[in-house]
Amino acid sequence: xxxxxEHIDYWVNTAQYDWSGAEETFDAKRYxxxxxxxxxxxxxxxxxxxxxxHEDNIPPKIHNIVRLLEQSNIDLGEETMKFL
Numbered sequence: 001x002x003x004x005x006e007h008i009d010y011w012v013n014t015a016q017y018d019w020s021g022a023e024e025t026f027d028a029k030r031y032x033x034x035x036x037x038x039x040x041x042x043x044x045x046x047x048x049x050x051x052x053x054h055e056d057n058i059p060p061k062i063h064n065i066v067r068l069l070e071q072s073n074i075d076l077g078e079e080t081m082k083f084l
Contacts, residue, residue, distance in 0.1 A: 007057040011048035015041045039065070042084070049074060 002010070022037035046068040047059040053072045062068065065084050069076065076084075 002057065004051065004057055007051050008048045011044045011051065011059075015044035015048070018044065039063075043068070046072070 018037050018040040022034050022041060025031075025037060026034035042065050043063055046065050050059040050068050050072045051057055053074075059068065060071070066081055069081070069084070
C-alpha cells in the first residue's frame with residue numbers, strides 16, 4: 001500500500017515526464033500536441049495538490065483543472081483561474 005507522499009510523488013513525477021513531452025513537441029513546432037502535454041502536466045500537479053489537501057489518496061477521475069483546484073481550496077486568483 002502506498003503512503004500519501006508516495007501518491008503525491010507519483011503525480012509529480014509523471015507530471016515532470018509529461019512536461020518534457022510538452023517541451024519536445026513545442027520545440028518541434030507541434031503546438032497542439034505541446035498544449036495537450038502541458039494540460040496533462042497541470043492536471044497531474046493539481047491532483048498531487050488535491051491529495052495533499054484531502055484525507056483520500058485517490059483524486060477524482062476528472063480532467064477539469066479548475067475543479068480540482070477549487071476542491072483543494074487553493075486560491076490562485078481570478079485571473080489565473082480564468083486562464084486555466
